[in-house]
Amino acid sequence: SSGVPKHDEL
């Protein structure tokens, strides 16, 4: 896990 996860869910 690196950096901020992109929020691609709802």
Added chain:
Amino acid sequence: MNVFRLAGDMTHLLSIIILLLKIRATKSCTGISLKTQELYVIVFLTRYLDLFTKYISFYNTTMKLVFLGTSISIVWYMRYHKVVKQTYNKDQDTFRHYFLAIPCFLLALLIHHEFTVIEVLWTFSIYLEAVAILPQLVLLQRSRNIDNLTGNYVFLLGAYRALYLVNWVYRYFTENHLVRWIPWLSGLVQTTLYADFFYYYIKSWKNNEKLQLPA
């Protein structure tokens, strides 16, 4: 997008459609917690701030707008529609919003990925969504009569996050093993809160009886 995620989104959408159908067709919101519905408006407003800052897909944007629009219209019906608002079980829907919202906000201030407004509010929305069903579950427990639409609404709403859990397991193994503790643990808490309801819902369905939760 995998099939579990899509099934989760569709279950979520279907639950909202069923609730709107109940309200519009029967002109009644009996058994529905306005507290929970208002919390969902806050959840969607704080989570979907990125509508203005980043584009993911047409699907994503459309669904976000649908969730925002439908949740706001449900609250509007329950608060302002002159027939529907009279069917609201105000005396039984006594859960306090801030008992849930304030701890979730403090937790989001403490535990988040990045200390920015959008990221903290996104995290807050994940924590709040996990517990937003509580006023609804309390109201159901107090209701002697749970109609089918309300029962199905709550069942589908719970099933949606359970499907997301499967989606996260699937994504972990198919997409470079990304660990995302905040939504995973919150989603697990959210689904666990429904365990009792699921048990009685399935039991009543198997025995072909009316759904009733023990007090």
